Amino acid sequence: MIALTKKIKRILTTTHIFMISGVLVNGGNYVYNLLLGRFLGPEKFADAAVLITFLLVLSFVAMTFQLVTAKFSVVFETSVFKAFAANMYKKSISTGIILGLLIVVFATELQTFFKTSSSSMFVAFGFGIPLYFIMSVNRGIFQGKQQLVSLSVTYQAEMISRLLITLTLLYFLNIESSLIISLGILASFLFGLMPFKFKHISLKKVNVLNATQSKLVRNFFIITAFYELTQIIINNSDILLVKHYFESYDAGLYASLALIGRVVYFIAWMFVMLLLPTVVQLQKEGKETVSVLLKYVGYIAIIAATIIFACVLFPEQIVHVLFGESYLEIAPLLWKYALATGIFAISNIFAYYYLSLDKYIPVVLSGIFGMLQIVLVVFFHESLAQVVHVQSIAMVLLLVVQLSFFFFENKFRSLRS
Template sequence: MELTLDFIKKKIQPEQLFMLSVLLVNGGNYLYNLVLGRVLGPEKFADAAILITFLLVLSFVAMTFQLVTAKFSVIFEKSVFKAFISNTFRNALITGIILGLAIIFFATNLQSFFKTTSSSMFIVFGMGVPFYFLMSVNRGVFQGRKELKSLSVTYQTEMISRLCITFLILAFLQVLDTSLVIAIGIFCSFIFGLFPFKNKQFLQLKSIALPTIEKKLVKNFFLITAFYELTQIVINNSDILLVKHYFDANEAGLYASLALIGRVVYFIAWMFVMLLLPSVIQLKKEGKSTLPILVKYLGYIAFIAITIVLGCYLFPETIIKLLFGKEYLQIAPLLWKYALATGIFAISNIFAYYYLSLDKYVPVVLSGLFGMLQILLILFFHVSLTQVVHVQILAMVLLLVVQLGYFFYKDSNR
């Protein structure tokens, strides 16, 4: 046994261990969603999907703080870093409180707009938002310093706690509304996801002055990252929210299951983005070429995307039966098409994060424009779920074309 552990420590790099951890976490989150889909059925799963989508939206908003923290954890040192991270924790907590209170205040309106069975699920969710923002800054420090073991643990504790708590309550407290149970599970997972929390010394409400030049750097990067994460929210979640608004509960539940299966490529691509950003920043800091690491990760994502799209094209009914059951079979013809749209977006996303790491923001603006295009297309073309998927493919193909155009233009001018 000891020989095996020694072999793992010597042969497997921290980055590889982190990727394995991310696969485990994504697998657990996938299992969570799949079991909910099977247990609840399409109509009730539509409500669950709204909360899960809210969780994804929250993760993108909080990711702004995580990416900013990760970047400047690499760049700043000593007293400047201490001032930066203290201010970041403070600002994240204030932002989380404001957003959480807004969700609680508009809980009834959210229930009405999304046609959910309860408003209490939004109230419980809103209570957990501040904890999620603290968790994201904590993860940003681990990410920037490449403390990948601690970073992995935070994701694992969040996933495992949500999985266990939700299904324990569903099993033993069946009198509770299922959407409320899911909200409670999510809330508790935010608390568990804070561990390990090694940065308590920076968690203080008193503001510490950051030097003017560094403050400007942080502000500029924060604003552009916030804008980009907003585009991620739009592209990743607007379709589910609009489908829940325009279609009945059964069709919305079917579409939610389609999105969950089709987005697997995006969730896998995410782990490469987590490694890409600090690596590119470090290479730039050392004056080394960053192009090889971009090409490497693009190759990984393209291979994964092609494999998943082919699998969805060749075996759609088998995949849906295995994952969700026969109740969801009518969306089988759309599976490979949705996976195609997501795969194209995942590849485009690598370009955007790469240039974001290099402080070049044109790809970020392009993502924003095509995110708005996607919303407009769905607003005007939503006769059927098929049409909703087709317009997304169109928007993502156009986005990839312009991202590639920008890349070749920049590369030719090197």
């Protein structure tokens, strides 16, 4: 038995544990969304989709703090890192409070714009935002220090608590479902703080970074924030715009379509978590990094192709199993949406790779095509099919320019050497 345990430990590295955990987290979040869709029906699920989209938007904003913390956990030595981590916690708390207050204050306006049944769901959500930002800095430390077991635990705690608490409250409480979902999200932020590194938080003045270090952090923070903004636009603007332009029933159908079609993006997230610290460390050691990029691009391309192929062959069966007969109208669009998402996931790997190397042109390109996607949806939304088609156009163009930059940059590098 002891020999078997030792053999398992040798085979299962922390990277393997994180990958397995990532599959479970994404699977759990997927089950959470599927159960809400089945339990609530298309119209009420449209309100739930707004909250889930707000959660995704929040995760991308907070990801700026996580990625900056992760990168400089590798770059800075211990004494400098302690000062840096304390400052990141302070900035994350203040940012979370400001954003949370904005959502609480404008809850009524948000209800009107998104045509939701309640404004209280936005109020409850706003109160949880500071917790999420603290959680993200904590995760950034685990990610950068390659403490992947602790990183896995915090993601698992958030997912499991949100799933169980939300379903329990929906079963026992006879109140507005959107408020219950918001309370479940708020509670999950508390559980997501575990395990927490209290030693990195200090409210008193700590040793400041020198001018060069501060400039490095500031520049990377700004460009990362910009890139995460492009992620918000590309990943979530379509759902929010559809909720604004279409009736609740159609918006609920589209939300289910988006959820199924984005499987490949959720899977790609695991590789992004591993890519950034790996590339930063290799660059620090003066080693080549292109092979790591190509390996992850290959993984995502294979996964995307498999999912798209399944959506082409079995669209109605997939929709029926996951959401039920009420959502079968979106079956013909499933493979098209999956294609657009798969293309974006591959483009995303290139952008994060160059972000790790402090090369920012791919980030700007993502921003340009993210805005293009919004413009196309604003002008072309006669039907859900048209919304999907214009997104596919934007994502194909994005991948073409990202690949062009990659080949041009590598050719230029080879000529210099």
